[in-house]
Amino acid sequence: MIETEAWVLYERSGGSESALDSDDFRRETFAFPGPAGDELLVEPLFGSWEGNMTHSLQRRPIDICKQRGERRVVIGNGSVLRVLRAGADVRGIHEGDVGILHGGHVQDEFGYTVLVQGYDAPGTVGVLAKRTKIAARNFLPLPLESHHRLEQWAAFSVRYLTAWSNYHLALGAYRLQVNEPLDPAPFVLGWGGGSTLAALDLARRAGCRAAMVSGSPQRLAELARMGIVGIDRRAFAGLEFDEGRYASDPEYHAAYRAAERAFLAAVHDWTGGRGAAIVFDYIGAPVFRASVKALGRQGVLATAGWLLGMQTTVNRAIECIGRHVHVHSHYIRRADSPKAMRYAEREGWMPQVSEIYSWEEIGGLARAAAAGRLRSYFPVYRVNPV
Incomplete structure (x- = not known):
């Protein structure tokens, strides 16, 4: 088992009101099985607060803890990640590589997303954690010596x-x-x-x-x-x-x-x-x-x-x-992502990130999101040192 520090969303035993209770979402130790042969152990560097994260806190349209049948869930899928360890079956991805997460954990026969990591895909661990694991096929390497900052790529990874x-x-x-x-x-x-x-x-x-x-x-x-x-x-x-x-x-x-x-x-x-x-x-x-x-x-x-x-x-x-x-439509097809990333790198089609929350400030970020008080189009938070 891998133990890590994470912001954890708990199953709610009471009613379905949307207000975020402090006991619902808190920072603590979280454990998950180590990566399989076709998976990567990664550390998020920056994350982007996404709409599906706010939906998770508000329990609308679904309560993801109940849907997944899990008492504790780590949410989050917009991020820049650094590889810590590659599984035995992984080729072409190495320790230290940096990329973004394609969140489509379950895809249909044509490659389109059905269930999302860190949201409605059971058993997945989101990026509100110091360490997590992802399917190697969903690691999208960043351009070497990119013209754009890592926090911009984090905001790019879902919205763009x-x-x-x-x-x-x-x-x-x-x-x-x-x-x-x-x-x-x-x-x-x-x-x-x-x-x-x-x-x-x-x-x-x-x-x-x-x-x-x-x-x-x-x-x-x-x-x-x-x-x-x-x-x-x-x-x-x-x-x-x-x-x-x-x-x-x-x-x-x-x-x-x-x-x-x-x-x-x-x-x-x-x-x-x-x-x-x-x-x-x-x-x-x-x-x-x-x-x-x-x-x-x-x-x-x-x-x-x-x-x-x-x-x-x-x-x-x-x-x-x-x-x-x-x-x-939903999220992008995995096979189409590299073309979008190349265009963004070449043309400067990137989000402008003006504010970065610290790891300790994520609780406040979550409360602001659940209450509809976010001011930025691209709220980004820091997870691990670069």
Whole structure:
């Protein structure tokens, strides 16, 4: 058995409330079986706080301890790792090698992720640990003498790889109906967090006209520096759709309609009345209705996750008449990751990391994430010395 220090999430015996109790998540010793012949013993250097980690703490949409049948779980899958020991069957990976984790622990026959290490894959140990083990096939070596910092690669490992896959799928779907000569610079709109920003940056670099919705002055300023149009959400702060209230509360109904009209007017002004060719909606139910309405004809609604709601309602007739395509993806396919990494290294398509939490501060980071108080698109924490 391997013993290590880790931040450990415990099974909750009480109700399903989302508040994070201090007894639920704490730093302590954790033990796991040593690596098999096709596995690596690794030490995380930097980790990135991901949405699935917040979902784990909130027990939404699932309680991963119950789903996995485990009383104690170590979460986390966005990271830069250093190899401590390679199993007997591993070839081409050696002690001291540094890379990022591809979190798809269980993959389907085509290489797409089904279950994620450090989340819903039973028996896996996440990267909120001083040491862990991973399948050797999921170790993605970093470029030698990379131009980018290790903490940037940690933030890249989930959000940017997810965005790469979702962006290319969404653009490909749009180009099936509207080729480049017909629309050489599509309007691409998004709202959400780091994955949305990464997808919009890809779109901008490809010659698309990109815009992102945000209510934060700091983030709007960051978008301007990146060459992405910022649409100020404060102008339509009531744009939070609740189907039940919309049907039963006349005051809410009127306020929501006013906010939706303001949002669609902003999109109309930006696109010259065409509507968006692609909308990246990583928020979910509260903005899904508005996202669909913001699409132009032949438009594509794309997502690889949700922040605030999973269940959505769609008018199929309207979507058919508008020839809208809905693209739902997950994480990137393992075989596609090296291409995304090479592009990032060459073109500088990387997250800007402004704040790094210490190992001891992870408890506070977790509480802020569970309460929805994170300010950064890319919250990164340090695990082991470089």
